[in-house]
Amino acid sequence: MKTRITDILNIKYPIIQGGMAWVADASLAAAVSNAGGLGIITSIFGGPEAVRAEIQKCKQLTNKPFGVNLMLQDPNTEIIAQIVIEEKVPVVTTGAGSPAKYMPAWLEAGIKVIPVLAAPAHAIRMERIGACAVIAEGGESGGHIGEMNTMALVPQICDAVSIPVIAAGGIADGRGLAAAFMLGAEGVQCGTCFLVAEECTIHDNYKQKVVKAAGTDTAVTGKTLGHPVRAIKSPFTRNFAEMEKNPNSTPEEIMAFGAGSLRKAAREGNEAEGSFMAGQSAGLANEIRPAKDIIESMVKQAEEVMAQQHVR
Numbered sequence: 001m002k003t004r005i006t007d008i009l010n011i012k013y014p015i016i017q018g019g020m021a022w023v024a025d026a027s028l029a030a031a032v033s034n035a036g037g038l039g040i041i042t043s044i045f046g047g048p049e050a051v052r053a054e055i056q057k058c059k060q061l062t063n064k065p066f067g068v069n070l071m072l073q074d075p076n077t078e079i080i081a082q083i084v085i086e087e088k089v090p091v092v093t094t095g096a097g098s099p100a101k102y103m104p105a106w107l108e109a110g111i112k113v114i115p116v117l118a119a120p121a122h123a124i125r126m127e128r129i130g131a132c133a134v135i136a137e138g139g140e141s142g143g144h145i146g147e148m149n150t151m152a153l154v155p156q157i158c159d160a161v162s163i164p165v166i167a168a169g170g171i172a173d174g175r176g177l178a179a180a181f182m183l184g185a186e187g188v189q190c191g192t193c194f195l196v197a198e199e200c201t202i203h204d205n206y207k208q209k210v211v212k213a214a215g216t217d218t219a220v221t222g223k224t225l226g227h228p229v230r231a232i233k234s235p236f237t238r239n240f241a242e243m244e245k246n247p248n249s250t251p252e253e254i255m256a257f258g259a260g261s262l263r264k265a266a267r268e269g270n271e272a273e274g275s276f277m278a279g280q281s282a283g284l285a286n287e288i289r290p291a292k293d294i295i296e297s298m299v300k301q302a303e304e305v306m307a308q309q310h311v312r
Contacts, residue, residue: 001299004164005187008112008132009091010065012036013299015177016114016135016166017291018191019069019093020143020277021045022266023202026054030061031199031291039066040093048079055087067091067114072099085109093135096144098122103129116168116189118146118153120160127161134161135189138169142192142230142279145169145220151183158184172281174301181306192279193298197291203269207288209234209276215283222258225251232276236261240275 005014015037017029021044029039039062041054051068058066068089070077073096081102084092092099092106095116099106106113107130115126116135123134136157138150146153150169158165167180168189180188194200195210209232221240222229231237243249243257258275265274278285 001303003186005133005166008164009038011038013295014166014187015295015298016040016067016093016187016189017194018141018168018189019043019067019095020191020195021071022263023195023200024069025201026057026061028194028197028200028291029054029066030058031197032194032295033058033062033064033066035290035292035295036064037291037295038091039064040091041066041068043068043070043076043080044074048076048083051080052083052087055083055089059087065090067093069093069095069116070099070102071095072097077102081105084111098125100125100129103131114166117157118148120153120156123157123161123165127163131163133164133166133187135166135168136185137189138167139220139228139230140170140280141168142218142277142282145228145230150180154180154183154185170279170281172279172284172298174298174303175305176281177298177302178305178309181302190281190298192281193285193294194291195278196285196288197294198288199291202266205269205271206265206274206276210278210282210285211288212286213278213282215280218278218280218282225254229275229277230279232278232282234274234276235272236265236275 003014013036017032019040019042024042029041032039091112093114112132114133136154139145154167164186166187167185171188172193219237224244261275264270265276
């Protein structure tokens with residue numbers, strides 16, 4: 001299971017945990033890193049000092065590499081971009097914008113930068129400014145999504161750049177990992193399957209929704225705002241969709257309705273007002289178990305699938 005990704009990141013398995021806002025804390029990140037993957041801490045977790053605290057906690061829980069995901073549209077990005085340097089975080093993944101502004105300082109500090117993107121043109125730009133790899137995230141994923149799906153997106157990005165590509169979106173088991181390799185990727189990023197990890201500290205209501213969800217139990221809202229988001233169907237997603245269809249609802253009203261909805265789901269388990277973000281692979285995440293089991297079973301199944309295909 002050696003690829004350029006395992007070499008660059010100094011990890012055992014080419015599996016990265018998604019930096020899910022209000023979800024990806026030190027507990028989950030350390031568990032994934034200890035299991036041989038790359039754990040990621042989110043920058044959306046109560047402000048810059050809360051993020052610093054999670055980084056420091058993660059250092060206590062693991063001596064393995066881990067990273068921080070920065071959502072670049074967050075107003076605290078400037079501060080957290082400096083915190084990852086001060087705390088000597090080895091890897092940064094980025095989303096929701098271009099990290100170009102921060103790249104020189106991160107690269108000078110020796111940080112490996114891996115942007116999450118959804119189009120080949122973006123991948124080309126990220127390679128030019130010094131990214132060591134890119135994460136190609138298809139629309140099957142949970143949370144904020146692009147227009148292209150994983151099957152079409154990954155090979156096109158692999159063709160566009162010479163740096164390693166990490167596939168994301170709809171991947172939750174070894175079959176997905178093996179398929180990503182066949183598409184040209186050298187690793188995967190998974191989010192939804194880690195929502196049901198024992199070490200994931202989200203509210204139990206959230207975990208149970210993922211465990212019980214079928215692949216058709218997610219919906220995409222926010223298209224009219226230009227920010228489509230995939231989440232498990234709920235009273236919140238239905239009300240959000242109705243507001244989007246209502247010509248009397250202004251974009252400002254819709255945005256206000258959605259404000260704080262992920263935090264309400266992840267930290268409070270709020271059934272009425274929470275956005276329980278998850279990808280279409282929720283239908284495969286049907287058991288709460290340790291992150292180590294999730295990763296090792298994924299690797300074992302991938303090896304078995306690839307061995308079978310080789311025989312054929």
